[in-house]
Each structure stands twice: as C-alpha cells, then as structure tokens.
Amino acid sequence: MSTVLYDNPGPRTQARHRLYSVIAAGVLLVAAGAVVWRMYETGQFDYALWEPFVTPAYIKVILVDGLWKTLQMAFFSIILAVVFGLVFGVGKLSEHRWVRWPAWVVVEFFRAVPLLLLIVFIFMTYGVGGGIGSFWSVVIGLTLYNGSVLAEVFRAGINAVPKGQSEAAYAIGMSKTQVMRLVLLPQAVKIMLPSIISQMVVALKDTSLGAYVLAPGLTFVAKAIYTEFGNQFQTVIVIAGIYIVVNLLLTWVATWVQKRYVGEKRLDVTHIYGTYESGASMGA
C-alpha cells in the first residue's frame, strides 16, 4: 500500500520494519509489565478493592444513580442545544444586522467561556437554595455551551449546501423563510447529523464537570465509592471504562449515520473549536 509518506516497502525495508516492530512490541510489553508489577506490589489486585464492582447493590447504584443520570443530563442538554443552535445559527446568517450581531455576541461568548466557569456561575446564582438545583444547572450550562458550538456547526452546514440550491429556490419565487425552511435546512441537517451525534459525546463527557457543583452522575458516584472503599485506582478504571464504552457506541452510531444517510460528503468541523474533533469538551 502506497501512502503519501512512503512507497511500498521493498524486501530490505520490510525486514527493517519487522525488526522495529519487534523492538517496539518489546518496549511496550516491558512498560505494560512494569505497570502490572507496580499494581501487584501495591496490592491493587486485592479482591476487596474490586468487590464493589461485582456487588449487585453497587452495580445498581453505578448504573441508576450514575450512568442513567449522566445519560439524562447529556440527552436533555443536547436536545435543548439543538434548538438553541438552530435559532442562533440561523440568526448569525440573518440579513438584518440587529439579529446577526446579538446572535454573534451570544455564540462567541458562550463558546469562549470555559464550561466549568459557566456551570459554577449558574449553580451559585440560580441553583442553590430553592433554585433549580445542580442537575439543571449542569444541563443549562451544557445547553448554552454546546448550543453555541452547534450554532457554528449549523452555520457551516447551511453554508455547505451548494449555492445553486438557494439560487434555484429564489428563482422559482420562494421567500427567504421558505428557502431556509424547505431547501437549505433539510439538506444542512442531513450533512450535520454525524456532527450532532458526536457533540453528544462532548456533552456526555462534560456532564462529569457537574461533580464540582455536586450534581449527580457517574463521576459523583465514583467519588462516593472510592471515599467509602479507598479503592481510587479501581474506581477510576471501572468508571472511565463505562464512559469510554458509551462514547464509543455513540461514535459508532455517528459513523453509521454518516455511511447510511450522508455518504462520502463530510462536514469539516475541525476548525470550529468546541467540537468533538477539536477536543473541546473538558470533561472537556
């Protein structure tokens, strides 16, 4: 296979690559061995430390109070974020300055401010006491942040629709609203679907930030478990594992949607900071 970096290797290069592979595999194995040995030495394989994760009562806590709450927060915030993104993304494309500028300010503001700062502010201002509580503080923070990112994605998606489409629509006498609603948005949403699903991964990871304001979710449950059992290492492995599995599933769905409904054409969102591809997400 010839790539942009190198041609098909000949027999001598192949032999050299084999040698390098063996050396690299050796180094990696030694490193992995050292880690496992360290775990053994510090007693990390002790059954008592892993026991909570095979005890039905704790599994239930992890799944119901942890995973389920995390999924709920991510789900609510993405649904709201899609609405927010749609309104402000279209707003940024408006021909009226008094619509375009406020939309631009809102989107830029919430995209540039760290989500954690936003969540802390919302929680301290509206969440505490008789307020909306930590769960909704996190959901609202996630909505504002991911909504602003999606607004940029929506704008990119609408701009990605070939110009001939809107020209043709205007030519047959459609109004601005009709062009947007009947011609541009349906095509834009299709090409954006994978990006929206990927944004769910960002939201899901970011729900973990809620732990800073004592919101429920996997990270919160993790803290409760390792505080009780003193099994910090095991808890991180298990909880991070759950996040990874769920996120890989979501990524797989995004890829499937891309293949099934969108095809080859890909919306490039790597230059938009805050998307999955650009590694925003502190949680992200």
Added chain:
Amino acid sequence: MDDVRSNFDLVLKAFWVTIELLVLSGVASLVLGTLLGAMRVGPIGVLARFATVYVSIVRNTPLLMVFVFIFIAAPELGWFVGTPFLLKGVVALTVYTSAFVCEAVRSGVNSVSVGQAEASRAIGLTFRQSMQLVVLPQAFRAVVPPLASVLIALAKNTSVAAVFGIMEATARMRYFTNNNAEDRTLIFLTFAIGYIIIVEVMSAGAHALERRWRVAR
C-alpha cells in the same frame, strides 16, 4: 465588587496560573501529540496500533477522570506522590490534549494527496527531499486550523484544574462569588472577559498564521 477591585492582583495572579498551565501543557502536548501522530501514520504496525488505542481511550474519557487518575488514583500506585499540584495539572492536561494533537497531525498529513508524493518520487526526489519540500510544508499548513482549535480548547480546559485545588481563574471566581454573593454577575463577567481575551488572542494568532501561509491549491 469592591472586594474584587481591591484584590485585583489576586485575579491577575489566578490568570497567570491559567496561562502557566496553558503554555506548559500546550508545549508538552504538541511534542507528545506529534510523536503519537508520527507513530500513527508511520509504517511500524505495532506503534500505529498503540497510538490508535491511546487516542480512542483518552478521547472518550472525560478530562475530569484523567485528572482524578493523576491526582487521586496514581498516588495509590506510588506515582506522583509529592509532585507539585501545578505539575500534576500539566501532566493531566498533556495526557488528554496529546490525543487531540495526534488526530490533528494525522488529518493534516492525510490531507496531502497521494499524487503529490508520487509525483515527487517520480521526478527522483529522495524520501527526505519529498518530505521536506513537498509533503510536510503542505501538511503543516493543513494542520494549523485544527491545531488552533485544540489549543483553544486546552485554554478553556485548564479550568478543570480548579476542581483539584489549583488556584487558577475558575477557582478564584468561585472564591470571590462565595464571599460576595450580591456581585456574582459582575464577578462572573470579569473572569469571563479574561478567558475571552485569551481565546480571542489565540484565535487571532491562528488566523494570522493561516493567512500568512495560505497558498493557492
């Protein structure tokens, strides 16, 4: 707000910590991420697979969990015991951000079309020449926008360090709002503007580089 105004040096100090985290982990992630990217696109199968696994694990783990691992779990194994907090924060941010730098590098290299390299080999350029003169200059340009996004995300991600007792800007905002409940909004805006300045400076810098290196394709 008087409290913030009379203690404005604390605000500046907090943002200085944020910038320290950003610069140190930015440089470290660029180095480590480029190395991972090289492994990923390189011809050694074992290393390519290692880089792929690293990226897909780290990319799907919340940054907060990476922090928990470095600050709370690793000491159980005897690692990072007694390491300064700032350094531990830099390690956690680097572990996380490197995965995204790796992806940016990979997509940059892949964006150069195979024909370019084939043509340069066809006219007899050596491997080194074709890398130096044809492939890397193009890959480098293509990598600037995604890399800028990754570094801007990193700037905002430094705020997670607040959860682990590092007095950077977000932790400092929480401290001020705790003591001055009635001025919450103004305090929030003060700190938000600080972050916005950092983000906008970085994004302006990236745009300038992009414009400067733009070539007709």
